Amino acid sequence: MDDADVIITTMNDLPGYEVVEVYGEVFGLVVRARNAFGNIGASFRTIAGGEVKGYTKLLTESRNHAVDRLKEAAREHGANAVIAMRFDCNDIGSVMSEVAAYGTAVTVRRAYAPPA
Structure with a gap:
């Protein structure tokens, strides 16, 4: 495992x-706004049905960004792992999406040497 x-x-x-040390809960949080034209397009898509690809891309990027921030928070605590990671997503108003990645920051070490 790379130290970084x-x-x-x-x-x-x-x-x-x-697990050799537990630091407690850490999280990575991202709030993103969708542009007005995207919201209008999404409104039409809800009537017609089907995937709203712009939102799918936005939420995928948001989850990845939240995980990056989660890793950063874990490093700041001195951890090299996060266990029991979960996502939580919410809307703020009708124009923003909040994505949180959270879990327990820990330090782990190999329990045994991997086979050569």
Whole structure:
């Protein structure tokens, strides 16, 4: 494991590793606004049905950005992993989306040497 990299898992443990220190909850938060024309297009799409690709792209980018911020927060605590990671998404008004990635920052070490 690279010292600069942070392992993130949605599991409560990390197979092959042992937790040696727990720092507590960390999160990465992103709030993004969609432009007015995108909102109008999305309104029409809700009538006609189907995927709103602009929003799909926006939320995918937001999740990735939230995970990057989560890693940064974990590093600031001295952690090299985040366990039990989850996402939470909310609308703010009708023009913004909030995406939070959160979990427990920990330091892990290999429980055994990997086979050569």
